[in-house]
Amino acid sequence: MSEEKSTVYIKTPLGIAKIIGDENGISVISIADEGSISENIPEVLRQAVSQLNDYFEGKRTDFNFKLNPSGTDFQQKVWKALIEIPFGKTTSYLDLSKKLGDVKAIRAVASANGKNPLWIVVPCHRVIGSDGSLTGYAGGLWRKKWLLEHENPARRQELLF
Numbered sequence: 001m002s003e004e005k006s007t008v009y010i011k012t013p014l015g016i017a018k019i020i021g022d023e024n025g026i027s028v029i030s031i032a033d034e035g036s037i038s039e040n041i042p043e044v045l046r047q048a049v050s051q052l053n054d055y056f057e058g059k060r061t062d063f064n065f066k067l068n069p070s071g072t073d074f075q076q077k078v079w080k081a082l083i084e085i086p087f088g089k090t091t092s093y094l095d096l097s098k099k100l101g102d103v104k105a106i107r108a109v110a111s112a113n114g115k116n117p118l119w120i121v122v123p124c125h126r127v128i129g130s131d132g133s134l135t136g137y138a139g140g141l142w143r144k145k146w147l148l149e150h151e152n153p154a155r156r157q158e159l160l161f
């Protein structure tokens with residue numbers, strides 16, 4: 001029996017977040033510039049909505065709701081490594097590749113990072129260039145910069161475009 005997924009749209013400082021999930025966990029969190037805000041939040045999504053709101057209010061540094069993203073084994077491995085990047089810290093694509101055991105996999109790691117379906121919760125925004133530059137971000141570099149500054153206000157002077 002296939003569980004029907006629920007969807008909700010919430011307002012964030014960075015746009016409208018779309019959250020999709022079911023009893024097995026949250027499978028997608030994405031961001032858009034505009035959209036309609038949901039009036040009713042399905043029970044299965046309430047914890048995710050609450051924790052994301054807490055994050056944006058500066059009251060939360062990690063998430064503990066159940067995740068259920070769809071991806072290849074390699075993508076899942078990369079996303080698990082992303083979750084291990086501490087709040088307020090960054091790493092480079094090169095360092096992430098080394099951590100995963102293959103420095104030559106840097107492009108594959110970057111590709112998996114770009115396909116991350118769980119915005120913010122799987123913190124792909126914490127991956128920057130080896131030189132400290134803000135490199136590609138599906139949600140736009142301005143959002144990446146905002147998220148990094150939100151997580152570590154002391155770093156504001158260091159972030160480069």
